[in-house]
Amino acid sequence: LDDLVAAGAVDLVIAADGINSTVRQRFAGAYQPDVDVRRCRYVWLGTPRTFDAFTFAFEETPAGWFQAHAYQFAPDFSTFIVETPWETWERAGLDRLTAAESVDFCQGLFAGILRGAPLRSNASHLRGSAQWLRFPRVVCASWIHWLEAGRRRAPVVLLGDAAHTAHFSIGSGTKLAMEDAIALDRHLAAGTDLAAALDAYHRERSVEVLKLQNAARNSTEWFEHVDRYARLSPEQFAYSLLTRSQRISHENLRVRDRRYVESLERWFARRAGLAVADDAAPPPTIFTPWRVRGLTVPNRIVVSPMAQYTAATDGTPTDWHFVHLGARATGGAGLVMTEMTCVAPDARITPWCTGLWTEAHRDAWARIVRFVHEHSDARIGLQLGHAGGKGATKKMWEGVDEPLPSGGWPLIAASEQQYLPGISQVARAMTEDDMDRVVDEFVRATRLGIEAGFDWLELHCAHGYLLSGFLSPLTNRRQDGYGGPVAARARFPLRVFAAMRAEWPAHLPMSVRISAHDWAEGGNTADEAIEIARLFRAAGADMIDVSAGQVVHDEKPVFGRMWMTPFADRIRQEAGIATIAVGAITDADQANGIIASGRADLVAIGRPHLVNPAWTLWEAARWGYAGAKWPDQYLAGKAQLDRLIARERAAG
Ligand SMILES: Cc1cc2nc3c(=O)[nH]c(=O)nc-3n(C[C@H](O)[C@H](O)[C@H](O)COP(=O)(O)OP(=O)(O)OC[C@H]3O[C@@H](n4cnc5c(N)ncnc54)[C@H](O)[C@@H]3O)c2cc1C
Ligand SMILES: Cc1cc2nc3c(=O)[nH]c(=O)nc-3n(C[C@H](O)[C@H](O)[C@H](O)COP(=O)(O)O)c2cc1C
Structure with missing residues (x-):
């Protein structure tokens, strides 16, 4: 290259010289x-067995799961890729076998699945285990390098697998490489300055590549953890496989x-206890009931707990809460959760937080x-919590987590803590006496909650508040029996x-909200969240409400649509407990996919409910589901909305 340039x-x-x-x-x-x-690890094999469709096969061995990706590429031949986690591969002894073995x-x-047909290797030059590869995901910050040699310079531009890879399970590497070539040709042919053309090529293609790489990452992870999904019913396993990249949504x-989608929805609705005739349109999965202990939640949508900072300063909920929660209940959600309601005056985040101690x-x-x-x-749930070291702060819109200028109260936490360094009030570490008192406060609030008639109780162990502070090693440095391992x-x-x-x-459910990642x-x-979920399950929790973060001020969260759902998914599959997914879930299409694929059992919608109290009814209308129960008082509005939506749809 140097000589050519010089x-x-x-x-x-x-430079289109491939993955390596x-x-x-x-x-x-x-x-x-x-x-x-x-x-x-995967091995790329071929077989004379022909497949009439892209075929995935899964086989369990004593060492773990193996999967095959098979597709026909010639009239009489198919590709047959076998893949398994490297740990399984080693346990199965494949590292010690010859290539032929x-x-x-x-x-x-x-x-x-081979129906007796043989498998053939196309890498007979490779010995032993060398034919078993591991897929490298490649991302490059830049695709252009100006090579200087002698007194000249020329650009060396990456294209195809040399620049980026996307796991073969979404089958798009060749497509990406060819699209790169087409785009590069188009930009060069535009006749502008070479450097500008190359920059435009990189800008355009890196966006497309990133989208596909995100989908490929989801797909790769799915195949890396088949054991996680193997406990799903076959119907749900297949749906989970089909939607694994999250590029194909439920409505897609x-x-x-x-x-197929209707048959899945029919199966799901019947499993949820609804009688759906074979020729009747089934309800979308979010409009199926959820039964837990003696309670039935009429659908899968939860109004996520959201502090309103509008209580009287003695902790009493006001007419704001009456209207706010009432409107969301009549808006169609199955479960309306109160904001974090504090168990004692010094358990409050702000002086305007709701309480339950009188x-x-x-x-x-x-x-x-x-x-x-x-x-x-709707059913209504009570979220109880204690702010711990994040207490005595201003209202959210006046300065999140900032200490009150005056009128604060002494704070307690798992260990001594100053949430915002140099700014927050310093909380002292709890003593055993504090613990006894706090347990009593939670019990008192629980009793009052029963008397108030709540259907559901959630313990807030997330977001760095008192109990969350115990769970995280970053905020719990105790040397006694309450600190150390998970x-x-x-x-x-x-x-x-x-x-x-x-x-x-006993006939009513309890959930626990946790931060599944401290970022x-x-x-x-x-991994720790799964252990924590197992412990709560063993203690009698019915569900884990899976949030993340807000435990330390210098967190580095990775946001995106449905960004916390993967944690709900892992906890559900690996800890074997029902979950509530939350976080940037904004439409019923996403929510239906989450429920149908078994990533969670309920879906909590937060901020969209601040904008639209009738989010659930609105989404039902938008996706053409007539079975949602509207208040009689609002039926005239529904009729008009249905007409508007029908007209918009007809207009395309
Ligand atoms: C198991 C598996 C299954 C896949 N299945 C699919 C699929 O179903 N659909 C799909 O779209 N994609 C699939 N892919 C991805 C696809 O194969 C690649 O994305 C695609 O081949 C990339 O094209 P490319 O031209 O960038 O690189 P390559 O196809 O790797 O081409 C690079 C070429 O450069 C040559 N070369 C390397 N170094 C030099 C050198 N110094 N001098 C000269 N030549 C050199 C190599 O010999 C090679 O021919 C799969 C990949 C794997 C691993
Ligand atoms: C204004 C506001 C107040 C919140 N208050 C609480 C709360 O009291 N308890 C809690 O567990 N989460 C609280 N959260 C977090 C939400 O319940 C939810 O998990 C988060 O907003 C992500 O969901 P979303 O993307 O649908 O908004 C609050 C969020 C907002 C926006």
Whole structure:
């Protein structure tokens, strides 16, 4: 390359030298490649068995799950890729087999789907385990390097797998490479300055590539964790597989195959206890009931707990709460959750947070609960919490987490803590006496909650408040039995939970909200969240309401649509407990996909409910579902909305 450039023999070098690109490695300083070698090992085989459709096959062995991706590429031949996590691969002893032996192993394992046809390797030059590869996900910060040699310079531009890779399970690597070539040609042909044309090529293509790489990452992770999904019913397993990249949504899938989606919805509705005739249109999955203990929630939508900072300064909920929660109950959600309601005056986040420590509080809540029960089918849940070291702050819109200028109160936390360094009030570490008192406060609030008539109780162990502070190693540095490994950090939150559960009626459910990820070095990750969920499940929790973060001020969250749902998914599959998904879930299409695929059992909608109290009814109308129950008082509005939507649809 240097010689060619120095001699002035080239104006442009296109480096399309594939996944292991030497050019990319040689100029790594310029391209800044980030190569992530994935968990699975795969072997690329062929077979004379022909498949009439793209076929996935899954086989369980004592060592773990293996999967095959098979598709026909010639009249008499198919590609047959076998893949498994490297740990399974080692446990199965494949690292010690010769190349021929491991082809035999695959042939035996997939004999059923192969119908006796043989498997053949196209890498007979590779010995032993070398034919089993691991897929490298490649991302490059730059695709253009101006190579200087002699007194000349020429651009060396990456294209195709040299620039980026997308896991083969979404089958788009060739498409991306060809689209790169088409775009590069178009920009060069536009006749502008070469550097500008190359920049335009990179700008255009990197956006498209990123979209596909995101989808490919979801798909890769799905295949890396087949064991996680294997416990789903076959119907849900197949749906989960089809929607694994999250590029194909529920409604997207319906456009491709209406009959399939309806059959899945019919199966789901029947499993949820609804009688749906074979020829009747089934309800979307979010409009199926959820039964837990003795309670039936009429649909899967939850109004996520949202602090309103509008209580009287003695903690009493006001008419704001009556209207706010009442409107959301009549707006169609299945479960309306109160904001974090504090168990004592010093448990409040702000002086304007709702409380539940007096009979006056109880009576104000009872009025709201009565309205919800009398005027809607919704159930109403009480979220109880203690602000801990994040207490005595201003209202959210006057300065989130900032300390009150005056009128604050002493704070307690798992360990001594100053949430915002140099700014927040310093909370002192709790003593055993504090713990006894706080348990009593939660129990008192639980009793008052029962008297107020709530249907559901949620313990708030998320977002860095008191109990969340115990769970995270970043905020819990205790040396006694309440600090250390996860089980010890969970001890006090579990003590609170157990005391509440003992008080709360056995026929009513309890959920626990946790932060499934601290988004900070050394903090909790999904692995710890699964352990925490298991502990709460063992203590009698019915559901985990899966949020994330807000535990430390210097967190680095990774946002995106449905960004916390993967945690709800993992906890549900791996801890074996029902979950509530939350976070940037904005339409019924997403919510239906989450419920249908078994990533969660309920979907909590927060901010969209601040904009639209009737979010659920609105979404039902938008997606053409007639079965949602509207208040009689609002039926005239529904009729007009239906007409408007029908007209818009007809106009395309
Ligand atoms: C198991 C598997 C299955 C896949 N299935 C699909 C699928 O179903 N659909 C799909 O779209 N994509 C699929 N892909 C991805 C697809 O194969 C690649 O994305 C695509 O081939 C990339 O094209 P490319 O031209 O960038 O690189 P390549 O196809 O790798 O071409 C690079 C070429 O450069 C040559 N080369 C390398 N170095 C030099 C050098 N120094 N001098 C000269 N030549 C050199 C190589 O020999 C090679 O021919 C799959 C990938 C894998 C691993
Ligand atoms: C104004 C506001 C107040 C909130 N208050 C609470 C709360 O009291 N308890 C809680 O667990 N989460 C609280 N949250 C978090 C929400 O319940 C929800 O998890 C979050 O907003 C993400 O969901 P969304 O993307 O649908 O808004 C609050 C969020 C907002 C926007």
